[in-house]
Amino acid sequence: MILLVWLIFSFVGCELKVIVDYPGETGLDTGSDTEADTGADTGAATAAADDNF
């Protein structure tokens, strides 16, 4: 019985594929952030914050 259910579901699984399409920007983590970390603090964030005052 279980084998039969498995066969039916396997057939359905082979025939059908669910496509989930998220809208908008990809924003994906591609893993391409390979730039070496030089440890240098550019201070850009601090400068931007200072501009707000």
Add this chain to the structure above:
Amino acid sequence: MTGLLWALSVAWADEPVERAAPPPIEPWAQLGAGLELRPRAEAAEFIALRAGLEAQSSLRLGVEVSWAPPRALDRLGELRGYSAVSVSAGGWWWAGGAWSPGLGCVVELSTRSFYGAEGLVHRALLPALGVEASVAVPLGERAAIVPSARLTTDLRRVELRVDGQPVELMSPWGLQGSLTVLIPRVELP
């Protein structure tokens, strides 16, 4: 008179002995929580409730409902993920003994709600199969505490896309670990 009594006693003695009645079919229930691991997705806790009937002294048939809250999908960022509600039917065979080992097999129908930053994106119905190994440790007179491990596999593939671009196939494999309370506990001769 004596002859009549003798005849009645003989007739009484000749009546076929009634067969021993089969043991009554007992209901059972199981409630607990666990953690599901799926490749390339955040681990998610879930709550599960099972109930059913004891088909034989060692076999319990039942239905399970479980709910898992939203979890993120690794490659799609923290704001994209899915939650799941599952209904399963299966059988659990218990070996008996002090720490009764058990083996279960379930057929599952899972509704997965895929969401993004904008809310619900897609709802999919996915059949799955699962096998489970458990141990029922007695907890008092009536209950047992049951640690379980279950391996499941989806029977439909899920392709994840962002803005029309295929990103990856969702892994069909899931591994669940759970801790449930079983009432009544497994008692076999």
